[in-house]
Amino acid sequence: QVQLVESGGGLVQAGGSLRLSCAASGRTFSSYAMGWFRRAPGKEREFVAAIRLSGGATYYANSVKGRFTISRDNAKNTVYLQMNSLKPEDTAVYYCAAVTSWVGVTDSRTYNYWGQGTQVTVSS
Secondary structure, eight states, rough: EEEEEEEEEEETTTOOOOEEEEEESSSGGGGGGEEEEEOOOOOOEEEEEEEEETTEEEEOOOOTTTEEEEEEGGGGEEEEEEEOSSOOOGEEEEEEEEOOOTTTTTTOOOOOOOOOEEEEEEEE
């Protein structure tokens, strides 16, 4: 089992920045890839970014590429999502998730473990 706890959400003005954290506990953290997803009101959950914990390869949704950066600290069992140049359309509940394979990393159905989510609200 892997337990995931997100933090760092909040209210920010458009153009501002936030950094989300996802602390993992349980099974060996370095065995997994980690992803961030988000769900906006009235919309389906969508992929944001993912990172391979061994090697650090990353992948981003086009909508956040160049603005968001995913990173990890394996010693702290924590994954981060640095969000810059935030837009009102980034408003959503953000979830981190763990998966055992890089294949299908953008598909939420492949993920094994999920955090409870943290709200990000961007005002215009």
